[in-house]
Amino acid sequence: MTLDATVIDTYPITPYVMGFRLQVPGHEFEYDPGQHTTIQFNSGSEKIVRPYTPTNLPGSDELALTIKRYDNGLASSYMHQKRPGDTVTIGPIEGALTLADTSRDVAFLASGTGLTPMMAMLRQYLREGTGQAHVVLGEKREETIIHRETLNELAANNPNLEVTFVLSDPNWEWTGRDGYAQDHLEELFDEFTERDFYVCGVPPMVVQTKERVAELGAPDERIHSEGWEDSAVDED
Numbered sequence: 001m002t003l004d005a006t007v008i009d010t011y012p013i014t015p016y017v018m019g020f021r022l023q024v025p026g027h028e029f030e031y032d033p034g035q036h037t038t039i040q041f042n043s044g045s046e047k048i049v050r051p052y053t054p055t056n057l058p059g060s061d062e063l064a065l066t067i068k069r070y071d072n073g074l075a076s077s078y079m080h081q082k083r084p085g086d087t088v089t090i091g092p093i094e095g096a097l098t099l100a101d102t103s104r105d106v107a108f109l110a111s112g113t114g115l116t117p118m119m120a121m122l123r124q125y126l127r128e129g130t131g132q133a134h135v136v137l138g139e140k141r142e143e144t145i146i147h148r149e150t151l152n153e154l155a156a157n158n159p160n161l162e163v164t165f166v167l168s169d170p171n172w173e174w175t176g177r178d179g180y181a182q183d184h185l186e187e188l189f190d191e192f193t194e195r196d197f198y199v200c201g202v203p204p205m206v207v208q209t210k211e212r213v214a215e216l217g218a219p220d221e222r223i224h225s226e227g228w229e230d231s232a233v234d235e236d
């Protein structure tokens with residue numbers, strides 16, 4: 001089943017990433033935070049369907065999407081041309097990356113737009129969770145960090161939330177951690193057996209990060225991802 005949604009606002013998040021508020025008046029979106037919808041349209045004779053993950057909580061008639069534009073990317077370029085008042089077709093909301101347990105501590109390990117499911121799950125956890133949450137976001141440079149202000153404000157307002165940014169290509173002013181986020185995990189977490197690890201990003205990052213937390217002691221049932229990334233890396 002598809003729905004026609006109206007774009008009610010668009011806003012820059014970083015030079016390549018835009019935010020979109022989509023609305024289907026009178027419709028209440030029901031989903032588990034972390035799940036994704038799809039944007040669907042025709043390009044010539046081809047039907048294009050691409051997943052995008054709401055960063056907001058369910059229960060309203062709106063979805064907030066965060067979309068990075070790729071220069072030759074069909075759906076991301078299509079979306080970046082949308083303006084308030086335009087209509088887009090969205091598919092059902094589904095997906096396997098959702099919060100397993102709100103009573104355990106959680107680590108959200110993301111790179112780039114892999115942060116989008118984490119934003120929704122983090123919002124759910126800050127409402128319902130009873131433990132500690134730690135977001136570790138890997139990005140290239142300061143200016144490409146998405147949702148930095150939001151994460152910092154959430155951390156300032158929630159003593160049970162910690163946020164760490166790790167930049168792979170920082171400029172000289174950066175005083176935070178640098179390199180790849182997965183190389184910092186041993187220092188960032190004092191134990192790996194009890195908390196849940198949620199991992200999302202480009203497939204190589206997901207695979208390497210899952211391997212690293214497993215090496216550090218996390219049991220399989222505590223490591224959560226969409227699940228398709230291993231085969232995407234095998235195919236490369």
Ligand SMILES: Cc1cc2nc3c(=O)[nH]c(=O)nc-3n(C[C@H](O)[C@H](O)[C@H](O)COP(=O)(O)OP(=O)(O)OC[C@H]3O[C@@H](n4cnc5c(N)ncnc54)[C@H](O)[C@@H]3O)c2cc1C
Nearest residue numbers: 036050051052053066067068070072073074075076113116
């Ligand atoms: C479950 C799931 C949830 C997702 N949620 C989001 C989200 O919330 N926000 C978001 O921005 N994206 C998200 N994506 C990615 C999104 O679905 C598209 O793959 C992405 O927007 C590119 O689609 P496109 O049609 O613009 O590019 P395509 O036309 O498919 O690709 C054209 C070219 O773009 C480049 N390209 C495409 N994707 C990538 C990439 N990931 N890294 C580097 N180069 C690339 C390649 O050069 C490629 O050849 C999600 C993907 C999945 C599987």
